Amino acid sequence: MTDRPPNNYRDVVLAAPVSYGYSKQSDKPARWFIGSVLRELCRTAGIDKTAIDGAAISSFGLAPDSVSFLTQHYGISLRWLEQLPFGGASGVIALRRAARAVQCGDAEIVACIGGDSAAAGSFRELVADFSSFSNAAAYPYGAAGPNAPFALITAAYMERYGVTREAFGALAVAQRYNAQHYPAALLGDKPLSLDDYLNARPIAAPLHLFDCVMPCAGGEGFLVMREQRAIELGLAYVTIAAADERHNAFADDPVQLRSGWSEFGDQLYQRAGLGRADIDLVQTYDDYPVISALQLEGLGFFGEGEFNQFAASTATTFDGxxxxxxxxxxxxxxxxxxxxAGYLGVVETLRQLTGTAGANQVANARHGLVSGYGMINYDRGLCSTACILSRGGHHE
Amino acid sequence: MSEFIANTQLPLAVGTDSGPLLLQQCGECHAVSYPPRELCGHCLVDALSWQPQPDAGQLLATTTLHHSLEPALQQQLPIVIGSIKLAAGPVAIAYLSPPSAAIGSAVTVTIGRDSAGNPVLQARPTNPQEQQP
Incomplete structure (x- = not known):
């Protein structure tokens, strides 16, 4: 692979963070969530939908439709359209694709949207037929869905480095605290102590109940446009200091204890002209705590195998x-x-860096790192991404 | 019990309950591919066929499943599975029985049948003294 760095993202910004419609179950289709986010993006930005000429959309639940059909559902006419099937890596990949489209003049305002529903039984249907490798080589072995491969990764990580459940629990407990300050969080009304975490019932040991996410319905989105356009619209915005992605990194590692972050992490900070100490907040893709640990480790927030020490010494609450x-x-x-879920980290960082987060606002946040991870195939997730976003200069 | 059809694609003769480990191997570069696929995962040539492989492997990790999405398997919980680095090269997930092998220990891998009759990979400790108490 080449060492030549990609071009920068000068003049391109992100604006109009939208999170919408979170609920534990829904009979509405994914189209409803995506379309609702599109409407809220226009409302937030104060633009008509005709101003949007590009879209990058991710959903597991569009079938039999593709994103091209959505244009007719929503009555929009576009000159640039992407469907991004990268699961938890989709948000950062969407901003990378959209930023180039805007930078190169293929589109002026791109709506980046992830949305999915959660009907009864839909999660089983999704994971029982997730990929050809998963169907043949993972699901047959107990039909545990993603819990199985992530339990295996967690077990190997604990064994290799002596990582404790308390360390994973520290992340989960801090996140619950953060959720208690974010009204849309579906579990924000239920406090979680470390004892609750440790004493929870096993699901796929060493994974227990609070290591596993709750599938739900909801949508996330943001707009990508030129900086000048955001200023004209009076929108608070962030800039893209650096961003990168890998697919099937370290393919020969027998267990996935690292991924693309270890490969591009140093260059990411270099291109951003920032050090790890400059990062005021981090969003990782937390389908399981071990995956957050791999991202934090790969992006240099602690040394290899030092997760116990990091968890014991670092407050990860928004106000800690x-x-x-x-x-x-x-x-x-x-x-x-x-x-x-693949867009959540970008959208939350956009809120934080534009000072619009609400009760969970991180004080004086200037730079945020968003990391993504997606598409578990049979033994590992194949996509890894990260970006560093910086507070734009014209919204204060 | 409701049926559970799992398409592992593993070859196991009709009427037999177990057989040797066969995996796809390339007739051109001899690399072994798993999970099953259409082209050699190493040289991309269309020359894969199912060939006998060494049955040795090293246990990378194990998990005890207390939850299954398939009603047919829920009655057998807890189920123990492991990930294995096969001597033939690839990493595979397999049922582990007896379930008490330690991470890093040697396992022997064969093709057997799950309770619904699907051909699946099964691993057992090669040296029973390496089992955890």
């Missing part, structure tokens, strides 16, 4: 003065709304 992490509660305390 340490490293604010998954400041809206993440998926573990907010719910996993299918593909929307």
């Amino acid at each position: 003065g340490g490293l604010p992490h998954n400041t809206s509660g993440g998926q573990l305390s907010g719910g996993q709304a299918g593909s929307a």
Whole structure:
């Protein structure tokens, strides 16, 4: 792979964070969530839908439709359209694709949206036919869905480094605290103590109840446009300091204890002109705490195998003065709304860096790191992404 | 019990309950591919066929499942599975029986049948003294 860095994202910004419609179950289709986010994006930005000429959309639940059919549902006419099937990596990939489209003039305002529903039984249907490798080589072995491969990764990580359940629990408990300050978090009304975490029933040991996300319905979205356009619209915005992605990194590792973050992490900070100490908040893709640990480790927030020490010494609550992490509660305390979960980290960081987060606002947040992870195939997730976003200069 | 049809694609003769480990191997570069696929995962040539492989492997991790999405399997919980680095090269997930092998220990892998009759990979400790108490 080439060492040549990608071009920068100068003049491109993100604006109009929208999270919408979170509920534990819904009979509405994914289209309803995506369309609702589109409407809220227009309302938030104060624009008519005709101003949007590009869209990047992710959903597990569109079938039999593709995103092209959505244009007719929503009565929109576009000149740039992407369907991004990258699960938990979709949000960062959407902003990367959309930023290039805007930078190169293929579109002026791109709506980036992840949305999914949660009908009774739909989660089983999704994971029972998730991928050809999963169907043949993972699901047959107990039909545990993603719990099985992530339990195996968790067990290997604990064995290799002596990581304790208390360390994973520290992340989960801090996220619940954050969720208690974010009204839309579906589990925000239920306090979680470390004892609650440790004493929960086993699901796929060493994973227990509070290691596993609750599938739910919901949508997330943001707009990508030129900086000048955001200023004209009077929108608070963030800039993209650096972003990167990998697919099937470290393919020969027998167990996934690292991924693309270890490969591109150093260059990411270099291109952003920032150090890890400059990062005021981090959002990781937390389908399981071990995956958050792999992202934090791969992106250099602690050394290899030092997760116990990190968890014991670093407050990850939004107001703890340490490293604010998954400041809206993440998926573990907010719910996993299918593909929307891949956009959650970008949207929450956008709220934080534009000072519009509400009760969970991180004080004086300037730079936020968003990490993504997606598409568990049979033994590992194949997509890894990260971006560093910085507070734009014209909204204060 | 409701039926559970799992399409593992593993070859196991009709009427037999177990058989040796066969995996797809490339006739061109001899690399072994798993999970099953259409083209060699190494050289991309269309030359895969099911060939006998060494039955040795090393246990990478185990999990005890207390939850299953398939009613047919829920009656057997808890179920123990493991991930295994096969001597033939690939990593595979297999049923583990007896379930008490330690991470890092040697396992022997064969093709057997699950309770619904699907051909599946089954692993057992190669040296029973390496089992955890």
